Amino acid sequence: MDESVLDDISHRRYNPLRGNWILVSPHRTKRPWLGQQETPGKNVLPEYDPECYLCPGNKRSGGAQNPDFKSTFTFVNDFSAVKEEQADYDPPQSDDKTSLLLKAEGVKGKCYVVCFSPAHNKTLADMPIADISTIISTWQVLYRDVQLNTPFRSIQIFENKGAAMGCSNPHPHCQAWTTSHLPEEPAAELKNMIEYQRAHGSCMLCDYLAVELEKRERIVAENEAWVALCPWWAFWPFETLVLSKRCIKNILELESDRDRELFAEIISNVTTKYDNLFETQFPYSMGIHQAPLKGTEEEHAANHVHLHFLPPLLRSATVKKFQVGYELLAEPQRDITPEQAARRLQSQSTELYEESWGRLLKLEPARDI
Numbered sequence: 001m002d003e004s005v006l007d008d009i010s011h012r013r014y015n016p017l018r019g020n021w022i023l024v025s026p027h028r029t030k031r032p033w034l035g036q037q038e039t040p041g042k043n044v045l046p047e048y049d050p051e052c053y054l055c056p057g058n059k060r061s062g063g064a065q066n067p068d069f070k071s072t073f074t075f076v077n078d079f080s081a082v083k084e085e086q087a088d089y090d091p092p093q094s095d096d097k098t099s100l101l102l103k104a105e106g107v108k109g110k111c112y113v114v115c116f117s118p119a120h121n122k123t124l125a126d127m128p129i130a131d132i133s134t135i136i137s138t139w140q141v142l143y144r145d146v147q148l149n150t151p152f153r154s155i156q157i158f159e160n161k162g163a164a165m166g167c168s169n170p171h172p173h174c175q176a177w178t179t180s181h182l183p184e185e186p187a188a189e190l191k192n193m194i195e196y197q198r199a200h201g202s203c204m205l206c207d208y209l210a211v212e213l214e215k216r217e218r219i220v221a222e223n224e225a226w227v228a229l230c231p232w233w234a235f236w237p238f239e240t241l242v243l244s245k246r247c248i249k250n251i252l253e254l255e256s257d258r259d260r261e262l263f264a265e266i267i268s269n270v271t272t273k274y275d276n277l278f279e280t281q282f283p284y285s286m287g288i289h290q291a292p293l294k295g296t297e298e299e300h301a302a303n304h305v306h307l308h309f310l311p312p313l314l315r316s317a318t319v320k321k322f323q324v325g326y327e328l329l330a331e332p333q334r335d336i337t338p339e340q341a342a343r344r345l346q347s348q349s350t351e352l353y354e355e356s357w358g359r360l361l362k363l364e365p366a367r368d369i
């Protein structure tokens with residue numbers, strides 16, 4: 001199959017993971033842009049901000065005081081989206097139209113915040129591999145703890161980075177929302193992965209990774225355990241999917257220090273390339289998808305640990321993609337192809353450059369991968 005003809009024709013691509021179609025319009029990449037521009041992010045943040053509710057020793061808005069932490073710091077969100085304790089809501093099933101059309105179910109859970117480090121101004125791209133490994137260990141401890149000590153079925157670890165993504169505090173941190181139900185995105189993916197496994201007897205993401213490693217047209221970064229690529233069906237202009245080469249089901253299977261180090265390295269590579277691409281602190285939402293904390297054997301077996309990086313920037317530090325109009329009412333759409341995006345990201349250095357926002361100029365030729 002020769003996909004290069006798709007460089008110049010409008011077409012749709014299928015996302016087998018999510019089970020939806022994306023409209024791709026490569027011929028539109030030259031149209032002029034007169035829309036909204038974002039203010040470029042200047043990294044002028046101090047290492048400690050007395051006003052920040054995530055910095056060590058500071059008071060949070062809920063009144064609690066942060067300890068003088070030296071590494072990662074995990075706490076229960078003072079304004080959790082779900083309640084841990086509440087009355088059960090379990091309406092009786094019935095066939096009448098009201099029960100059919102006005103459905104609801106109670107949700108219990110607990111939301112955590114994990115500060116990546118005491119430093120107010122160090123993003124994942126600024127951190128040494130060893131410190132990112134520490135964050136991964138913290139995620140593992142949390143996953144295990146919630147799995148063993150709560151009745152909750154799901155944990156969604158995610159990072160919202162940058163004001164463009166609505167992140168309310170620049171202190172680098174992620175969140176982990178644990179819930180009694182499996183949320184929409186992982187639930188839809190899991191359903192499709194299970195159906196694929198039933199139909200073909202193999203793991204969808206293992207098969208997909210093998211195809212991508214053979215074609216090598218959308219690969220952004222790679223090490224011995226992980227591959228970062230712009231997926232065939234990417235929706236966001238520079239969206240990446242980070243896939244484990246081993247078919248691991250959850251992050252607990254990253255057992256050795258070396259396992260965590262390789263995971264940290266690919267996260268570092270992707271976030272650094274992102275920052276270098278438009279010479280800015282690249283905003284994104286990132287999340288880990290993995291097996292539910294509690295589920296059937298089939299749900300566990302069909303899973304394959306992966307990360308989604310969903311960044312909104314389109315063509316510079318100041319031009320953002322909006323999901324509006326046709327995309328909200330008809331179908332997601334993109335202009336530059338995932339292959340073009342992958343080539344641009346692949347060619348970025350994995351060393352941070354320095355610019356007016358204060359980093360050393362360290363440009364090196366991109367590694368041939």
Ligand SMILES: [Zn+2]
Pocket residue numbers: 048049052053054055056119120171
């Ligand atoms: Zn802070």
Ligand SMILES: [Zn+2]
Pocket residue numbers: 203204205206207246247248303304
């Ligand atoms: Zn797999």
Ligand SMILES: [Zn+2]
Pocket residue numbers: 017189289306308
């Ligand atoms: Zn996923």
